[in-house]
Amino acid sequence: MVDRIAPYTAADDPARAEKVIAEGVSFENFLKYFGQQHAEWLVGKVIDVVSNNTRHQLILGFLYSLFSLYLGFKKLGRVLLAGVPMKVADDRPAREPDLLVVLNENLSRVRDTYLDGPADIVVEIVSPESTGRDRGDKLAEYEAAGVREYWLFDPIRFESVVYALANDGRYRPIPPDADGRLVSRVLPGFALHPALVWRDEPPTGAELVELAQQMVSE
DSSP states (O other), X not given: OGGGOXXXXXXXXXXXXXXXXXXXXXXXXHHHHHTTSSEEEETTEEEEOOOOOHHHHHHHHHHHHHHHHXXXXXXXXXXXXXXXXXXXXXXXXXXXXXXXXXXXXXXXXXXXXXXXXXXXXXXEEOOTTTHHIIIIIHHHHHHHHTOSEEEEXXXXXXXXXXXXXXXXXXXXXXXXXXXXXXXXXXXXXXXEOHHHHHSSSOOOHHXXXXXXXXXXXX
């Protein structure tokens, strides 16, 4: 949980290698003045996040639709799209993951402009400029915040991994199932073969609905 988070040291500054566009900004003023642009609040500092490329958008659209359909069929919760800050503590960064899954029991955390607490699942799609951030700082931050699963997709290397919190509060990768699919321990039956993500045109329409229905029926 959030109360496990240890204080930062100078070397832990999440903005140390980022393009800082403002400093001394409260989270409230971040929402007020930077809420309409692609930026993140890093404990008083605001960093500019490079716009996503078209490949990133294609994958994001597919994953958002798949999670939305699954959650709609199962009535388990909601998925939030990129642009929603996830605030876990006053002295922790408020990241804006590509996707956030919030289960019904935690929907009270959803505010009009941000998520007040950790999501149950966070999904990030690696961009050329975000490799170190997604694989390093964010992984450690989501783990410390108590995000139960972290789904990471890297279209540059065609790599994907699902991290789940173990009993010791540390992330461990979940091995693929016998069919090579990524599986969730939070969402019953949710299983996705990464080959579908790397397709030039990911599933849409009837194929997408059928995929979600198969998950629900398993």
